[in-house]
Amino acid sequence: MDRISEILGRMGGVNLLPVALAAVAFILIGAPSSWATLTVAGLAMGMMVFLMASGLSLVFGLMDVLNFGHSAFVSFGAFIAATVLAGLSTWLAADSVALNTAALVMAFLAAILFGLVAGWFFETVIIRPVYKDHLRQILITMGAMIVAEQTILAFWGGTPFTVLRPHFLEGSWIIGDVSIEIYRGFAFLLGLAVFVGLYLVMNRTRIGLLVRAGVENREMVEALGFRVDRLFIAVFMLGSGLAALGGAMWAGYETLITPALGSELMIIVFIVVIIGGLGSIEGTLLGAILVGLMSNYLGFLAPKMALASNMILMVAILLWRPNGLKPAV
Amino acid sequence: MNQTQTTGALTIKLIVLAIGALLLFAPFLFQDVRSLEVAARICIFIVLVASYDLLIGYTGIVSFAHTMFFGFGAYGAAILLKGMGPGWTPVILGALAGVGVSLVFAIAIGLLSLRVKAIFFAMITLAAASVVLVLISQMSGLTGGEDGITYKAPDLFKPATKLLTDDEGKVVRLWDVRLNGKLAAYYFVFLTSLILFLLMLRFTTSPLGTVLKAIRENEQRAEAIGYRVVAYRTFVFCLSATMASLAGTIYAVWLKYTGPDTSLSFAIMIDILLMVVIGGMGTMWGAVIGAVLLVLAQYYLRDLMGAASEAMAGIPVLPNLLAADRWLFWLGIIFILLVYFFPKGIAGTAMDKGAAK
Numbered sequence: 001m002d003r004i005s006e007i008l009g010r011m012g013g014v015n016l017l018p019v020a021l022a023a024v025a026f027i028l029i030g031a032p033s034s035w036a037t038l039t040v041a042g043l044a045m046g047m048m049v050f051l052m053a054s055g056l057s058l059v060f061g062l063m064d065v066l067n068f069g070h071s072a073f074v075s076f077g078a079f080i081a082a083t084v085l086a087g088l089s090t091w092l093a094a095d096s097v098a099l100n101t102a103a104l105v106m107a108f109l110a111a112i113l114f115g116l117v118a119g120w121f122f123e124t125v126i127i128r129p130v131y132k133d134h135l136r137q138i139l140i141t142m143g144a145m146i147v148a149e150q151t152i153l154a155f156w157g158g159t160p161f162t163v164l165r166p167h168f169l170e171g172s173w174i175i176g177d178v179s180i181e182i183y184r185g186f187a188f189l190l191g192l193a194v195f196v197g198l199y200l201v202m203n204r205t206r207i208g209l210l211v212r213a214g215v216e217n218r219e220m221v222e223a224l225g226f227r228v229d230r231l232f233i234a235v236f237m238l239g240s241g242l243a244a245l246g247g248a249m250w251a252g253y254e255t256l257i258t259p260a261l262g263s264e265l266m267i268i269v270f271i272v273v274i275i276g277g278l279g280s281i282e283g284t285l286l287g288a289i290l291v292g293l294m295s296n297y298l299g300f301l302a303p304k305m306a307l308a309s310n311m312i313l314m315v316a317i318l319l320w321r322p323n324g325l326k327p328a329v
Numbered sequence: 330m331n332q333t334q335t336t337g338a339l340t341i342k343l344i345v346l347a348i349g350a351l352l353l354f355a356p357f358l359f360q361d362v363r364s365l366e367v368a369a370r371i372c373i374f375i376v377l378v379a380s381y382d383l384l385i386g387y388t389g390i391v392s393f394a395h396t397m398f399f400g401f402g403a404y405g406a407a408i409l410l411k412g413m414g415p416g417w418t419p420v421i422l423g424a425l426a427g428v429g430v431s432l433v434f435a436i437a438i439g440l441l442s443l444r445v446k447a448i449f450f451a452m453i454t455l456a457a458a459s460v461v462l463v464l465i466s467q468m469s470g471l472t473g474g475e476d477g478i479t480y481k482a483p484d485l486f487k488p489a490t491k492l493l494t495d496d497e498g499k500v501v502r503l504w505d506v507r508l509n510g511k512l513a514a515y516y517f518v519f520l521t522s523l524i525l526f527l528l529m530l531r532f533t534t535s536p537l538g539t540v541l542k543a544i545r546e547n548e549q550r551a552e553a554i555g556y557r558v559v560a561y562r563t564f565v566f567c568l569s570a571t572m573a574s575l576a577g578t579i580y581a582v583w584l585k586y587t588g589p590d591t592s593l594s595f596a597i598m599i600d601i602l603l604m605v606v607i608g609g610m611g612t613m614w615g616a617v618i619g620a621v622l623l624v625l626a627q628y629y630l631r632d633l634m635g636a637a638s639e640a641m642a643g644i645p646v647l648p649n650l651l652a653a654d655r656w657l658f659w660l661g662i663i664f665i666l667l668v669y670f671f672p673k674g675i676a677g678t679a680m681d682k683g684a685a686k
Contacts, residue, residue, distance in 0.1 A: 129669060146599060147658055154658065267456050308464060319441070
């Protein structure tokens with residue numbers, strides 16, 4: 001038994017979980033082509049959820065702040081990107097990849113910019129007065145989420161909003177008898193790029209070193225003379241920006257968005273953060289990919305079960321590892 | 330700090346007594362259908378909010394699954410009333426079934442979250458509640474799905490039932506109010522709510538309630554003195570779930586309809602949170618005040634906001650923000666301000682005022 005776990009540990013330990021899940025699903029699904037489609041869909045969803053969840057996880061790890069209003073950034077990101085795309089519809093309709101890309105980049109930049117500004121506002125106005133008081137933090141961020149959701153309703157109305165996509169992201173690649181939606185591939189690649197970027201920043205730069213040290217022991221870092229609170233604002237803004245980017249990508253993925261989007265995704269984001277372990281980027285990625293794969297496989301195998309699947313996954317993982325798969329500390 | 334000695338505390342208690350008296354005579358004081366609806370809703374929400382206050386105010390646990398338990402109670406009675414026809418047996422069985430399911434879920438969530446950090450509790454309850462909401466909407470064979478279930482209440486509560494008849498066989502009128510089944514239904518709601526509320530009030534002053542307050546104030550110290558914090562927390566979570574489930578049953582009997590919107594939706598959870606915080610956490614009196622204010626606001630403020638929105642018709646965005654549907658926006662802002670400046674809510678703040686006698 002010990003030898004088996006040692007071998008598994010050397011091969012990657014908990015990192016093997018998504019692979020194991022994919023293998024089990026391969027046997028259960030039977031058809032390789034649908035399995036491949038579902039796997040790509042799961043990975044794409046996982047990457048988008050990772051973008052939304054990474055900020056929440058870091059913010060909690062660094063400052064012990066639990067932000068229930070995080071989903072507001074996701075919804076705002078989605079709606080702002082959709083509005084920018086709608087405003088630039090002439091660019092999107094143009095028969096030039098450059099203009100199409102420009103419109104998409106503008107939309108994503110607008111979402112990220114909003115996320116950064118809103119994150120700064122949220123941190124200084126809403127959360128700063130209630131540091132170290134979990135009860136009031138939960139209540140206040142919940143209140144802020146209500147206000148944000150209502151603001152979206154006031155500006156965009158309650159009717160579903162159609163999101164335009166650039167032409168070159170429409171359709172799907174067909175490799176053999178496997179069809180892969182281009183947008184999913186794009187979402188996966190963009191998510192991967194962000195993860196690699198974050199990973200490098202966290203592990204190869206001085207800022208990342210400070211953030212990781214702060215997650216482990218904030219008082220000690222403060223005692224050494226670093227301003228952890230300033231660092232925290234930066235992390236919070238970054239997290240909000242990423243959440244807005246995730247929301248913007250999700251909007252393009254769903255193509256029809258409603259103001260309830262944020263609160264629906266928040267549940268998934270929470271589950272990802274809990275099973276990944278708070279405060280670690282790698283854990284969040286692992287959790288997000290597990291959740292993405294699980295909901296896509298089960299959505300195909302047993303559609304009725306799909307809704308409860310994430311919950312079951314969380315319960316199972318918490319019973320096995322109460323602190324999540326890869327906690328930072 | 331002994332709050333019971335201040336004049337503020339006395340005022341709050343007098344206000345609560347006055348509210349109780351108004352609710353007792355509500356059918357005679359306000360004789361239209363809508364007011365009775367409001368009064369019954371206030372009674373039920375007082376119980377629901379008070380039971381939530383046991384968690385958040387007395388023990389310092391934030392749970393987002395309270396509507397889940399409320400829904401279990403409501404659906405328990407609704408499914409059985411639909412299946413077995415009107416009568417008292419399905420109501421009692423439904424209440425018991427609702428409490429049973431609630432207890433199973435409460436213990437499961439309690440045990441699961443004991444394994445993880447306490448802060449996860451809020452997240453786990455939120456996830457559990459949303460899964461239950463989706464599941465209940467999906468199991469349309471049993472629960473009627475999004476449409477919910479319509480059924481008949483026990484015969485005693487039919488509007489046609491005559492409680493007292495005069496010589497000609499007509500319903501007796503007392504101060505112009507017909508003593509019919511509707512009145513009986515209201516007093517059923519009022520009395521059961523009153524009993525549940527008094528039980529909870531008694532509980533908070535019992536030795537057990539004192540231990541809970543000790544845990545809220547200083548967990549480590551309570552643990553060090555020798556109280557098993559974890560056991561007490563699980564117990565109060567179960568107690569509060571039971572109370573919420575019973576409130577759900579009463580509401581199901583009163584409404585004669587149960588659907589996701591009336592019993593399970595996240596909007597109700599937000600209402601409960603607002604009521605607890607506005608009224609004042611950690612005082613049973615606050616639950617009463619919060620529930621009254623918010624239910625009244627729900628029913629009457631919307632009309633006012635609709636009028637204000639029309640008055641602002643020329644200005645951009647503002648009419649949208651003032652529209653009747655956007656009342657949660659303003660409540661959310663009030664909520665945030667309250668948590669900042671008056672974390673004790675109306676009752677808690679008022680009770681600290683006034684010199685000790």
